Amino acid sequence: MARKPRQHVNPLSARYLVPRAHRIEPPAALGPDPPCDVELGCAEGAFSFALAERDPERLVVGLEIRERMVARNQARARALGLRNLVFAYANLQVDLHRVFAPRSVDRFHLLFPDPWFKRRHGKRRVVSPYLLGTMARQLRAGGEVHVASDVFEIALSAMEAFDGPAGAALGFESLAPGGPWGFVRDNPYGVVSRREAITLRRGQRVWRLRYRLAAPPENP
Ligand SMILES: C[S@@+](CC[C@H](N)C(=O)[O-])C[C@H]1O[C@@H](n2cnc3c(N)ncnc32)[C@H](O)[C@@H]1O
Numbered sequence: 001m002a003r004k005p006r007q008h009v010n011p012l013s014a015r016y017l018v019p020r021a022h023r024i025e026p027p028a029a030l031g032p033d034p035p036c037d038v039e040l041g042c043a044e045g046a047f048s049f050a051l052a053e054r055d056p057e058r059l060v061v062g063l064e065i066r067e068r069m070v071a072r073n074q075a076r077a078r079a080l081g082l083r084n085l086v087f088a089y090a091n092l093q094v095d096l097h098r099v100f101a102p103r104s105v106d107r108f109h110l111l112f113p114d115p116w117f118k119r120r121h122g123k124r125r126v127v128s129p130y131l132l133g134t135m136a137r138q139l140r141a142g143g144e145v146h147v148a149s150d151v152f153e154i155a156l157s158a159m160e161a162f163d164g165p166a167g168a169a170l171g172f173e174s175l176a177p178g179g180p181w182g183f184v185r186d187n188p189y190g191v192v193s194r195r196e197a198i199t200l201r202r203g204q205r206v207w208r209l210r211y212r213l214a215a216p217p218e219n220p
Contacts, residue, residue, distance in 0.1 A: 009065055011093050011126075016065060019095035026059050027083050034059045034084075037107045038100070040092055041065070041126060043194065045073045047111060050191035052077075052085035063090040063099065092126050100138040107144045108135050112195035114154050127158045129166060136170040139213040145172065146189070147209040150199040155183070155207030162211050175210035184208045 009016065026034050035058045039048045042062030052060040064070050064087065073087040090096050092113075113126040127147070135145055145162070149155045162172045163180045176182030187196065187208065199206050 011065055011091050016091045017094055019091075019098060021063075021088065021090040021095040021098045023101070024061055024086055024088055024099055027086070029083055030057065030059055033104070036061065036100075036105050037109065038063065038105055039193070040096075040108055040110045040131075041113045042073070042087070043069060045076075045087060046197070047109060047191055047193035048073075048085060048087070049077070049080075049082070051189070052082045053080075054191065056082075056084050058084060060085050061099075062087045063092070063096070065089065065091050092131055093128055094130075096131065096134045097137070102137050103140050105135075105138045105143060106140055107146060108139070109146045109148075109189075109193075110158075111146075111148050111193040112150060112199075113147070114149070114151070125154070125157060127161050129161075132161055132167060132170055132172075136172070136213060141213065143213045144175070145209075145211045145213075148187075148193075148196060149207050150195070150204055152205075152207055155209060159183075159209055162209065167211070171213050172211040173214040175212055184210045 026032065026036070037051055037058060038061045039045065040063055042048050042064050045062040048060050048062035051058070062073060067089050070087050070089050077085045077087060088099065090099050110126065147155065147158045149158070159181060161167055163174055174180040174182060176184050185208070192200070196206055
């Protein structure tokens with residue numbers, strides 16, 4: 001019987017620091033440069049499956065550090081015949097830069113990213129200067145980053161990264177109705193991740209951020 005995927009792994013343990021993620025090429029049926037959404041830390045991939053089913057012309061990629069989870073999702077996507085849906089291993093703190101060509105992604109979704117919310121685990125948080133810089137290189141001009149969390153402290157630290165000087169220098173502009181340092185109430189993408197569904201069912205608040213890459217750096 002297949003073993004259950006582990007609940008959590010430490011992305012900074014020696015095993016996960018070795019870069020081994022691979023470049024993802026769009027499936028031939030979608031043409032060379034299809035619209036592309038990426039779910040970062042997708043777990044069982046509910047958001048990715050729903051998006052791929054709704055929009056068959058769009059390449060949807062779910063990236064996850066837990067390899068058993070990746071294998072399960074790949075098998076399910078094959079069984080459903082979803083040829084626009086790709087699941088792959090990546091450690092978002094180490095090797096995302098290997099996965100996509102510059103200016104090939106339209107939207108990154110970082111949804112309920114982080115089980116490490118205690119202060120002493122701060123350095124394991126997924127939103128890092130490496131991740132921001134990599135997304136800024138891989139997004140197309142006008143591309144988006146969508147972050148959501150049920151943990152206010154995590155959302156706030158992501159906001160600090162994007163709305164602060166480093167995020168602004170990379171070209172990120174807030175899409176919050178009130179401008180920078182604001183949250184976005186509604187989910188405009190029409191599909192929800194498993195964790196978002198659970199949070200809403202519990203009547204809890206989703207702390208959502210959206211950014212557009214307004215002015216990509218000259219030399220990716
Ligand atoms: C709480 S789950 C959220 C899953 C899904 N996005 C959702 O909203 O339902 C966070 C996921 O991110 C993954 N993750 C955490 N750190 C990661 C990293 N450095 N690289 C890749 N995935 C990571 C975890 O393994 C876990 O599956």
